[in-house]
Amino acid sequence: MSDTPDILTPYARSLGIEIADESGDAPTLLLPFSKIAEGRPGVLHGGATSGLLETAGYAALRVALDRLERDHRLKPINVTVQFLSAAKKQPTYALGRVTRAGRRNANIVVEAWQDDRDRPVATAVMNVLMTTPD
């Protein structure tokens, strides 16, 4: 068993999301460009971008909770995605930051970028409910 919590859901693996870097506070995820993630020809589908952002958001929270030795079942409350520019035929990265983790809910911000880390292609804000495991 790996020490890191399981941060890739069956959906995330199916879409092709990978862990690119685990050295930071939260894991940086990677979505390679592929036919199944493509929307308009040559452009990443907004749904695939959102899926990557949400997965990176949960990953950031999982790792933060793991560090605190807290075990929760996570339930989505909401997500708001801002699409800043069309994501092109390139790998897309995403990294989340837990802005607040209370006892019952967490607020997370996530950024996705391609070749330039300082020019995000999309950002997301997520609210997540943390319940005790069944």
Add this chain to the structure above:
Amino acid sequence: MKEVEPTVTIPRNQGSSRAATSGFDPAAAAPLLLSQNHGGWLGLRYRDHGEDWAELELPWRADLIGEASRDVLASGPIVSLMDMASGMSVWVKMGEFRAIATLDLRVDYVRPSREGANVIGRAECYRLTNSAAFVRGIAHDGDANDPVAHIAGCFMAIMGQRL
């Protein structure tokens, strides 16, 4: 400003009784728009549409679940479903298929969908201006009065085109 052609050619109304006033017919466009790329991978299907709304269905599939222990669709595919239904509602309201971009999309997950259930997404373009289109909608798993999610989004025309 140079007009940008849509990237695919969408059939115009051809004998459809629905939305006869609109130059964009989701029923006719769906096979082309939904059969390929991300929408094709998710298996999105056309269900219905009106003058300013469109309804699509996302079939349940084992490899799209959000937790290994529960047969519930992940939230990602639901965003994809609602993004696509939203775009279609904008095109049907515009009466034209033009390149549009999602500016933002908010999804409130009011309850988990039932295990093994398909999810139906219905989006309505409630306001169209020269530069923006405003959309709201719901996702449900059988009963439209008991949604699994509510959405609100904003779309814009690409490359200086007017909506």
